[in-house]
Amino acid sequence: MTSVSDLQAVLDYADTHMEDSLARLFELVRIPSVSTVPAHADDCRAAAQWLADQLSDLGFDASVRPTDGHPMVVGHQIDATCPHILFYGHYDVQPVDPLDLWETDPFEPTLQPQPDGDTHIVGRGASDDKGQLLTFIEACRAWKAVTGRLPIRVSMLFEGEEESGSQSLGLFLEKTAEELRADVMMVCDTDMWDRETPAITTMLRGLVGEEFTITCADRDLHSGMFGNAARNALQVASEALSSLRRSDGSVTLPGFYDGVEDLAPEIKAQWQRLPFDQGAFLSDIGLHIPAGETAYSIMEQVWARPSCEIHGVIGGYTEEGFKTVIPAKATSKVSFRLVAGQDPARIRDAFRAHIRSHVPEDCSVAFTSHGASPALSLPLDSPYLAATRNALSREWGRETALAGTGGSIPIVGEFKRKLGMDTLLVGFARFDNRIHSPNEKYDLSSFEGGIRSFVRVLAALSELEGNSAA
């Protein structure tokens, strides 16, 4: 339980100490913790140590935990009463190439004032995820500084391999399941709805990724000598791929929509209230005609409907010029985004059966799986969701959007499977942050508003009863 006057004092502290918070973000961005580049292994360790030191300074029982890859950082401060949250972030960043497209040194952060009055914090990881994770740490710092304690039980977990496949995470979660289990996960690695509207991402689509190679003749053939008569692998592939969707955009696989339910009326109503410009969504990418299922709005299609996309096709002669070859092989990559109710294994089976049905008896097809994960959705009746949502709405003066995300966030599935915990995805990034690209930036308003938001979220959660035994 926290008092209204405590909350205001903590918010004031956060505001008046914003320069110090920013200085710490600069320190962290300066550590080039690129996880996928072996030469940066020491930098990854340094970033982990920096975080552990910050947590220790704030009174956390914090340590750097080695793994077979880059280390984890774990910290606990559980002297408050329930509830107990586990905050997750990642200290590793994407590579910076192509370096020549950066206007400033990616590891020497700069402040760049913008015409709209906001300021960009420019540097690799400024947004993803160093800026985002620090909003939570700095919110904890403000609470500690003003009240001497955190209003709820907080554990934190920072990973150093999120950008390179999270190879160590699964085993680590299994080993530390008891230590890490809390009432709910909190992750700060997502976007706001728009510049003014906060968002909690509650629906995550799943994914079935498939690659297949069709082989017809035992070698490429000359079309003059064999054309018409010899099966063309690209013709077979084109027929198999084009028949994955009907003309109304729906996916043809038998049973594909089994278990798919209409959007909850509450979510649908809320989405209709949200500012979303379907025209701008398309014109931003150079298009103006919605593709996909004609019966659904773009927002529903992207967040709440399963999809099927062809990601790559290669076969035959693809260099400059022309070669009249009948390709013996054609390789395609396809994925399905799944929503709640769809079984990844059944979708995979149906897909493979569909492709096989298009491959003539004297040709063959080989499949490679590129992962299968079910969709996840946060229960809409979660008290943690309601409290967090209210806190965000108060800070931003707008109804908090309950958003879906078309993308998959594998760690959320990991935490659900390994620790049985639901995740609140609360982020302050903006759509234009250029994460993974040159000149990545985080808006100063994201950083400030993020810290203030988490100050309020901690207060709001302290009003709840926790379920945790911890």
Next chain:
Amino acid sequence: MTSVSDLQAVLDYADTHMEDSLARLFELVRIPSVSTVPAHADDCRAAAQWLADQLSDLGFDASVRPTDGHPMVVGHQIDATCPHILFYGHYDVQPVDPLDLWETDPFEPTLQPQPDGDTHIVGRGASDDKGQLLTFIEACRAWKAVTGRLPIRVSMLFEGEEESGSQSLGLFLEKTAEELRADVMMVCDTDMWDRETPAITTMLRGLVGEEFTITCADRDLHSGMFGNAARNALQVASEALSSLRRSDGSVTLPGFYDGVEDLAPEIKAQWQRLPFDQGAFLSDIGLHIPAGETAYSIMEQVWARPSCEIHGVIGGYTEEGFKTVIPAKATSKVSFRLVAGQDPARIRDAFRAHIRSHVPEDCSVAFTSHGASPALSLPLDSPYLAATRNALSREWGRETALAGTGGSIPIVGEFKRKLGMDTLLVGFARFDNRIHSPNEKYDLSSFEGGIRSFVRVLAALSELEGNSAA
């Protein structure tokens, strides 16, 4: 007019001097005249000079003619009475890479005895086209040696850019049209029907080559954020490509079969007499189910029916692993083989209209032409055809096949357009000669039988009245 005893004496001379002929083939194969590799330009000149010297030795008025590319060789010996033939061959060869797949030095020819009693002459160009063109020169040599003259008027033209696009040929033919015009062209660059059956190729399919790139969004998109809603260039391409053929294998373009006539009964009957094993044709390439038009035999499909083949498709992410991208672009290469009666320009227009009809209004498509040539067919009532056919049948003791070829031979169209001449394609290569590939070979029986065949062809043609003013 030649006497039967002359003919027998010339054949005997050819037989008894076969080792000398073979030695000359070895000399020519040793010159690495790879036309597409600039470092071999001197070798191409050397091969041209070698041929000019051979022709001069045989009493031809021969010279090496410079072009903007590799030189031409032209020779005339027109002291006989009519008729007058122009023999064409090419002295350039394909590159030899991958060199490590050659079992012997490609430019040091070897004789490799085979279990069936034949012998392989192994080396780059041994078949294509050095071995083949020498069969004609050596036949002329035998006539000169025995009778002191050639039985008909003979001009020869050797090109050095056939394997690299024949860039200089068109202009050269225009400039030398008067000099080169004869009653009929003779080209030795094709296959026999099978090991025992000689063939004259009388039907050449035409070709329309097209490349197109479909562009949807202005950049590749993340399928999680835009999947379903943003148009996928590979989906559009798959639909456009798969709809080029019906399930019965026929091509869907409106008007595609306009002007296409059924095979002449004489040809159809002859083809039915020819040994052709449809099962073996397919099993040789690892297949057993005929593709293409279900209403036609494989032989008709490959030689006498127009075709449509997809030669290459590339789009999206095609490297190892997986990337859930919605490709903005997809590029495809397609060609149509044409038969007599089809207009390449109309086929091209129909194709482009078909593709455009599949491209949504907010996407675009750009086309690149890769050539357009009509089909050619030698008039079946040509006296040169009849005489040559009879000569070949006598030499091989089998009815000479009048074959089609699914491939295009661009020079034949050039000679028809620029010089108004029909072409007799008489070749002794075998299907398994590995032309353009490592370990290219020419059968000794092809070389010997080819020389003897042309000895007979020269005699047979001398029985005809020529039409030439030359």
